[in-house]
Amino acid sequence: MSDWQPKILAILCNWCSYAGADLAGVSRLQYPPNIRVVRIPCSGRVDPLFIMKAFQTGYDGVLVSGCHPGDCHYLSGNYFARRKFAVIKPLMEFIGLEPDRLQFSWVSAGEGERFSEVVTKVTKDIQKIGPITKMVKGV
Amino acid sequence: MNKVIKIENGTKQGVLNFLEHLITTDKISGVLTLRKINEKGICDYGFISDAKELKFADPFAPVMPINAAQTLSSLTPTTKPIAAIIKPCELRGFVERVKRVQGSMKNVLLISYTCGGVLPLNTFQGDGSEKIIADYYNAISKGETPGSIRPTCKACEYFVPMMADITIPLLGNSESESECSLIMNSEFAIQISKEFQCEIITSELDSKIIDKVLAVRISEKEKLYNKTKVTKDGLDELVNIFGKCVGCHGCSRVCPICYCVMCDFESHNFDYNIEIFETELEQKGALRLPPDTVFFQIGRLAHMSFSCVGCGQCEDVCPANIPVATIFKKVGEATAGLFDYIPGKDLEEAIPVMIFKEEEFEEIGK
Ligand code: SF4
């Protein structure tokens, strides 16, 4: 199992975090290759189902990242997102998924470095938790 | 203290007299109420506009053929005032629907009562139901919990109506055979009943009875959660519990909160075509069929658990006897609890995911 690598879905908002990821790339910053990126217009667009579906499909972790509170391109999408995330946590606990499999971060377009740090941290955390087994087969 | 209309008649008859007055004096165009379809005790919801039809009305029947929130939202908005006698959880369901712009409170005289719970549909209509129903009324007049009611009713803390224009004390009311009190909670109720000839006093619900019932309900709730094993075991248990699910989606059809005309889970988004099958099988090596039955419930929990009013309708109709309502009620307490939200308590209180505060949940995203 030592060569097991987690697969992490990264859902990034177009205006901040995706641009932050881009900057990390352009700046040739290193971060683990475990993430698969989906670009969305705004973190407020994330339906809790997207996250649950990712777990059901076998992703070991999900990272959702948007603009810092107050900086949303659509003014308040990330505040709504934050409320929805708050709802998902007790639900994950209830269904027996380790809450840390799901992580949120706010990364702005200028924070390439922060993006690489976030991905590194999330990857480490999920490596620690191990492969997802719940929610995969019987759900 | 509130204005209370006193009627010298049993509670049921008194309410019918009051409704008759409202209909014949053209204050309302009709009333949504439970009514008897035939002698065997079978009940449905009906909208009665002719006072003569009121003799079939059975407004307090301990049964929920459908959650009336659904019907009431299809009847509103109305141009002329109507009345509706519904149970407290149905009223809360209606308020949740109005928040979702699926109905309107305007012109609706909402009448509700302290609720002793409802019998499962099969019990209410099954053999020997007469005796069970008689025992039921007997128990609730003493403020006791009838053994025959739905599990979630036994565990329901919200048996006192919220947002009702008129509240009727029924639970623990030993005088309900001989007298009728209508507690007026709103200006609308007072105005509409102005011409009704009756004694008016000031009074309120008996808090001793309420506290006594509440204590029983809370302890029943813990018992129910333990029995259903929804307290801790998480998904393994959830997979087991929903393992019997036949995927009929009946639970969401009857739910007052699940109002979407096209549920995402019934849309093509959840069709499994051959590519999806092959990809998933490649990942997992095995797949539950039909797929997504448990996922459907997880999706509903994520989408609406914070608004679940715990009516128990989903559990009652489930052909596989899955304790759906107990699970939703439990998870709903956790999700709504984050925002101190009580579904259906107050129309002015926004649905938690529809608003935000700038300073909150600051640990998220750190
Ligand atoms: S009513 Fe019961 S069997 Fe039908 S979808 Fe809901 S849980 Fe499954």
Ligand code: SF4
């Ligand atoms: S989920 Fe079940 S108990 Fe909750 S409101 Fe819907 S039908 Fe009622």
